[in-house]
Amino acid sequence: MAADRIVSVVEAAKSRGLTREAIMKAIKTGRLYGYLLSGKGYLLSARQIEGKPFDQKAFEKLCRQYISVPEACNIVWKTDAAVMRDLRSGKIKGLRVNPKCWAVLKSSAEEEFREYQENEKNRVGRRRDIGFTRSPRDLRKKTLKRKSR
Numbered sequence: 001m002a003a004d005r006i007v008s009v010v011e012a013a014k015s016r017g018l019t020r021e022a023i024m025k026a027i028k029t030g031r032l033y034g035y036l037l038s039g040k041g042y043l044l045s046a047r048q049i050e051g052k053p054f055d056q057k058a059f060e061k062l063c064r065q066y067i068s069v070p071e072a073c074n075i076v077w078k079t080d081a082a083v084m085r086d087l088r089s090g091k092i093k094g095l096r097v098n099p100k101c102w103a104v105l106k107s108s109a110e111e112e113f114r115e116y117q118e119n120e121k122n123r124v125g126r127r128r129d130i131g132f133t134r135s136p137r138d139l140r141k142k143t144l145k146r147k148s149r
Contacts, residue, residue, distance in 0.1 A: 004059055005046045006066070008097045009034070012049045035060060038068035041097030066094070066103035075109045076116070086112065 009027075013020045027034040027042055032049075033056055034042030043063050047054040067075075072083050072092070084102065086092040093108035 004054065004062060006043045006062065006095065006103070007046045007049060008095070009042055009044065010098060012044050015049055033059070035063040037063070037066065037097060037101065037103050038071065040068060041101035041103070043097065043103060065106055067106045067109070069102050069104060072104040072106075072109045075106070076113045083109075 007015070009020055009023045012018075012032075013023045016023070023032065023044075024042075026032040027044075032044065033054075034044050037043055043066065045054045045059045048059075069080050069083050069087075072094075073080050076083060076086075076092070078086070083092065083104070087094045087102050087104065092104060092112050094102050094104040097103050
C-alpha cells in the first residue's frame with residue numbers, strides 16, 4: 001500500500017466537492033475517520049478521502065508525529081506567536097489544519113531547539129526563558145487558577 005498523507009478538513013472538502021460542514025458531519029457520524037489534534041482540528045487521510053483502502057493504525061501512527069502549537073511552545077520555549085511565525089517561514093515544519101490551528105511536526109520542533117542550544121553562545125539578544133511554559137493558553141489557565149483561590 002502506498003504511503004498515506006495528511007489533509008485538512010478544508011482540503012478534503014475541496015477535493016470531494018463538498019462543504020467543510022459536510023466533512024465535519026461525516027466525521028461526527030463516523031463515515032470518515034478524523035484524528036483530533038488537541039481539540040482544535042481534525043487530520044484526515046488522503047487515501048480515505050480518495051476512497052482508497054486505508055490503514056487506520058498506520059494513519060494514527062503518522063498523526064502522532066504531529067503536535068499542537070501549545071505543545072510545540074513547551075518544546076522550543078517560545079510563545080505561540082513565535083512558533084507560528086517559524087511555521088510560516090518554514091523554520092519549523094508543520095501543516096495548517098484550519099484557519100486557527102496548525103499541526104507541528106514534533107521532530108522539527110525538537111530539532112529547532114537543539115540548534116538553538118548548539119548556537120546559543122553566538123547569539124545576540126535576550127536568551128529564551130527555559131523552565132516554564134511559554135504558551136499564553138497555558139499561562140492563562142494558571143492565572144485563572146490563582147484568581148479562583
